[in-house]
Amino acid sequence: MSEELAVRHAAWSDTPQPLALLLQILAVAEADVRKLLHDPMELFTRMLQPVLWLVIFAPVFSRTRAIPTGGLRYLDFMAPGVLAQSVMFGAIFYGVSIIWERDQGVLQKFLVSPAPRVALVAGRALSSTFRAVVQAIVVYVIALWMGVALQFSAWRMAGVLLTVMLGAAIFSTFSLVAACIVKSRERFMGIGQVLTMPLFLASNAIYPLSLMPGWLQVLARINPLSYQVDLLRGLMVRGGYSVLGFGMDAAVLALWLAVLIAIATKLYPRIVI
Amino acid sequence: MRYSDRMESAIQTIQLTRRYDSLVAVDHLEFSAAAGSIFGLLGPNGAGKSTLIKMLTTLLPPSSGTARVAGYDIVRKPADVRRSIGYVAQMLSADGDLTGYENLLISAKLYGIRGQARESRIGEALEFMSLTEAAEKRVKHYSGGMIRRLEIAQSMLHRPEVLFLDEPTIGLDPVAKRSVWDHIRELREQFGTTILMTTHDMQEADGLCDMVAIMYQGHIVSLGTPVSLKAGAGPEATLNDVFILSTGAAMTDGAAEEGGTFRDVGRTRRTARRLE
Numbered sequence: 001m002s003e004e005l006a007v008r009h010a011a012w013s014d015t016p017q018p019l020a021l022l023l024q025i026l027a028v029a030e031a032d033v034r035k036l037l038h039d040p041m042e043l044f045t046r047m048l049q050p051v052l053w054l055v056i057f058a059p060v061f062s063r064t065r066a067i068p069t070g071g072l073r074y075l076d077f078m079a080p081g082v083l084a085q086s087v088m089f090g091a092i093f094y095g096v097s098i099i100w101e102r103d104q105g106v107l108q109k110f111l112v113s114p115a116p117r118v119a120l121v122a123g124r125a126l127s128s129t130f131r132a133v134v135q136a137i138v139v140y141v142i143a144l145w146m147g148v149a150l151q152f153s154a155w156r157m158a159g160v161l162l163t164v165m166l167g168a169a170i171f172s173t174f175s176l177v178a179a180c181i182v183k184s185r186e187r188f189m190g191i192g193q194v195l196t197m198p199l200f201l202a203s204n205a206i207y208p209l210s211l212m213p214g215w216l217q218v219l220a221r222i223n224p225l226s227y228q229v230d231l232l233r234g235l236m237v238r239g240g241y242s243v244l245g246f247g248m249d250a251a252v253l254a255l256w257l258a259v260l261i262a263i264a265t266k267l268y269p270r271i272v273i
Numbered sequence: 274m275r276y277s278d279r280m281e282s283a284i285q286t287i288q289l290t291r292r293y294d295s296l297v298a299v300d301h302l303e304f305s306a307a308a309g310s311i312f313g314l315l316g317p318n319g320a321g322k323s324t325l326i327k328m329l330t331t332l333l334p335p336s337s338g339t340a341r342v343a344g345y346d347i348v349r350k351p352a353d354v355r356r357s358i359g360y361v362a363q364m365l366s367a368d369g370d371l372t373g374y375e376n377l378l379i380s381a382k383l384y385g386i387r388g389q390a391r392e393s394r395i396g397e398a399l400e401f402m403s404l405t406e407a408a409e410k411r412v413k414h415y416s417g418g419m420i421r422r423l424e425i426a427q428s429m430l431h432r433p434e435v436l437f438l439d440e441p442t443i444g445l446d447p448v449a450k451r452s453v454w455d456h457i458r459e460l461r462e463q464f465g466t467t468i469l470m471t472t473h474d475m476q477e478a479d480g481l482c483d484m485v486a487i488m489y490q491g492h493i494v495s496l497g498t499p500v501s502l503k504a505g506a507g508p509e510a511t512l513n514d515v516f517i518l519s520t521g522a523a524m525t526d527g528a529a530e531e532g533g534t535f536r537d538v539g540r541t542r543r544t545a546r547r548l549e
Contacts, residue, residue, distance in 0.1 A: 015385060027382035034379075035370040038411065105364025109427070112330045113383040114356040272332055 024115040028123020033130050043134050050086040050139045054079065054146050057206075067207050072239055079148045080232035080240065081205030083139045087132045087164050088199060088225055091171035093192050094128050095179030102271050103185070111272060121264045124176060125169035125257075132168030133161060149238040159235045166253045167228040173260040180267035205229050209243065224256045283308040283435045283467035284329065288338035291324050298324040300491035301338065306469055306484065308434075311461060313482030314471040315512075317520055320488040322471045323363070326437055329469070330360045343434040356384075359428030363439040363471075367424050369413035373404055376412060377427055384431040398426040402456060418449025422456060429460060436460070438470035442477060450474075454481055475512045485512070487519045495519040 015023070036042065054075070061067075062074035069077035101107045110120050143150055175192070182188050202216060203225040209217055220226045227249040234242030234249075242249060282305035289302040299321045306312040314322050327333035329342055331351040339348045343357035360366075367376050377395045386394055399405045402422040412420060421441060428436060441457065442450040454477065460466050472478050478485050479499045487495040487502075495502055499512055506515045 015387075020385060023385070023387075024383055027379055030382070031368065031371065031375075031379045034375055035368070038370055101368075103364075104369075105362045105366045106368050108332060108360070108362045108364070109366040109380070110383070111332055112355055112358065112360040113380070114352060114385070115383050116352070269332070272327075 021116065021119055024119040025123040025126060028110065028115070028120055029127040029130070032124070032127035036127075036131070043131065046086065046090050046131075046135060047138050049089060050082050050135070051142055053082045053085070054139075054142050054148075058082075058146070061206075068211065069208065070241065070243075072237065073149070075146060076149050076237040076240065077233070078206055079139070079143045079146075079150075080236045081203075081229050083136060083143075083160075083164065083236070084167060084203075084225055084229045084232055085200055085205050086135055086139060087167050088171045088228075089196055090131055090135060091128050091168045092175050092196055092199070093189075094124070094172040095175035095188055096185060096192070098124070098176055098179045098271065099183065099185050099188055102183075108272055111269060117268050118261065118265045121173065121176065121261055121268055125173050125261065128168045128172035129165035132164045136161060136164045150236060151238055156235045160232060163228055163231045163235065163253075166250075166257065167224070170224050170228075170253065170257050170260060173257065173264050176264045177260060177267060180264065180271045183271060199223060199225055203229060204233075204243075224253055227252045282306060282341075283310075284312070284340065284342050284469060286325075286329075286338070286340040289325070289328060289335055289340050290337045291321075291328060291333065292336045297491050299328065299335075302491070302493065304486060304493055304496065306467060308467050309461065309465045310483040311457070311468045311470065311481055313478040313485040314469065314488060315473070315475075315478055315485060315516060316471075316488035320520075321491040322488055323439065325488070326360075326439055326469070326471065330358060330437055331355055356431075357434045359431070359433035359436040359466075361421075361424045361428050361436075361438050361441060363443060365420065365424075367412045367415075367420050367427065370411065372409050372411050373399065373415070373419075373423050374408040376423060377430060380427045380430050386430060394430055398430055401459070402426040403452075416449065417445050418452055421445065421449070421453050425453070425456060425460070429464070429466070432464055433466065435467045435469065438468060440471055440473065442472070442474060450477070457481060475516065479512045487516060489520040 058075045058078050061078075065074075067074060067077070098107065111117075140150065178191055178195075179188055182191055202219040203223050204220060205225065209220055209226065212220060227244065230242050230244050231246060231249040231253075233240045234246060285305040286302045289299055290297065291299040302321075302325065314325070316322050324333065328335050329340055329347060331347055331354050335348065339346055341347070342354045345353040345357065347354050367373075368379075371379070374395065377398055378391075381391045381395060396405075399408050402425065404419060404423055404426065407415060407419060412423065415423065425436075425438070425441070438457070442453050445453065457468060457470075458481070461468060470482070482499060485495075485497065485499050485502060486493045495515060495518075497505070502515045503510045503512060506518055
């Protein structure tokens with residue numbers, strides 16, 4: 001039987017399975033990236049938020065000098081938080097495009113293809129990292145202009161990019177899970193609005209964990225955004241350091257991503273039912 | 274050796290059933306479609322056609338029973354089924370924000386068509402569907418007929434044994450319709466593909482299909498060649514008469530096909546509108 005299969009479906013038969021999976025993940029991501037390149041408007045509209053935070057909020061807030069930043073200027077303290085936040089805000093609405101594609105019928109085409117569900121989910125996560133990298137570049141340009149004490153060594157830059165990509169993958173997959181559950185654009189937009197601010201405020205993006213009341217600290221310690229910010233704070237700015245430790249941050253983020261991809265893989269086929 | 278040389282039916286359902294809460298959309302269905310045939314599925318809205326296709330394409334798990342598609346069990350071997358089939362949904366499945374070429378490229382990659390074979394397959398597909406000149410245009414600027422032809426090309430890239438077409442000509446003008454029909458016939462001639470299609474169009478069923486099944490309330494109520502079905506309904510009967518006889522007053526739109534009736538109608542209309 002397997003021999004027959006090999007003849008009939010010569011296409012994938014000569015490919016080791018992990019490689020086939022990787023190629024399928026890349027194909028799913030490629031579709032998305034090509035669309036974005038045809039119509040990059042979305043990338044520009046995303047630039048506004050970080051500009052607001054860095055250009056308006058940070059200078060005003062830094063005058064209060066009320067926030068213990070561990071010796072950093074508030075602007076320097078906040079820049080990594082703004083980067084993490086803008087990536088999260090972008091990724092969290094990623095599910096809308098899934099619902100939109102489901103409504104159109106494009107998604108069904110992927111689901112009847114031989115690509116395993118996990119490839120479809122991971123491919124989406126991967127394409128969201130592309131957007132995140134573009135955002136990181138934008139935030140760096142604004143931060144530089146604002147005089148943030150950025151550090152530019154190669155390993156730090158690589159670390160920042162990896163962190164940002166990981167964050168985008170986590171929140172876009174989270175968004176995918178939500179999309180598979182609510183299934184309609186209207187309800188999804190409602191949920192997205194409800195989720196973003198709590199995720200942002202229950203994190204260390206604009207104030208440190210140590211300043212939070214106990215119950216909020218517990219939430220912030222579960223929130224993957226906190227770990228992303230903590231990593232970025234240690235990597236991006238001069239004098240910045242990771243409160244929780246790079247190893248801990250990376251481990252928690254990797255765990256979150258694995259769990260979310262597993263859940264999304266399970267739920268994904270349900271979106272067309 | 275293709276399974277069709279050894280086996281008679283490309284599709285065979287065994288007590289295939291799907292329930293939505295209290296509604297039985299597909300009710301212990303038993304039928305088979307011969308390899309290499311064009312099999313037409315007719316029925317009023319809500320008869321269970323779309324639910325049936327969703328199960329056969331592994332998008333929806335059956336409540337009970339099963340089916341074999343291209344020799345594989347849809348419940349136990351969904352991945353093998355997916356490798357062996359092509360599917361063009363009633364809705365738009367081509368991505369409007371990508372070019373025709375890019376749509377085909379992504380499909381080819383998903384199906385593991387690599388290297389030299391990829392470009393030549395894509396080139397052939399564009400040629401076959403008369404889309405070569407429009408290949409670099411984005412699909413949202415295509416006409417309805419072109420979109421349909423692209424979608425069929427896309428679903429045929431990996432040379433599936435069985436092709437599912439859900440309302441392939443809905444919303445198309447007569448000229449575009451005829452062109453899609455011609456291309457469907459050619460597919461069968463050239464690749465021996467088994468084609469299962471749903472339609473509301475009696476002329477389409479009559480002219481294109483070797484076998485026609487009329488579905489009503491989750492059952493197949495009539496099955497035969499268009500000629501035999503018409504003969505059975507009386508002298509000078511049309512397929513429309515057969516349809517009315519088989520489904521009674523059901524000609525007017527029926528009940529819910531699945532959970533979200535309103536949503537489905539909305540989708541169908543949207544699709545039709547966009548294809549105009």
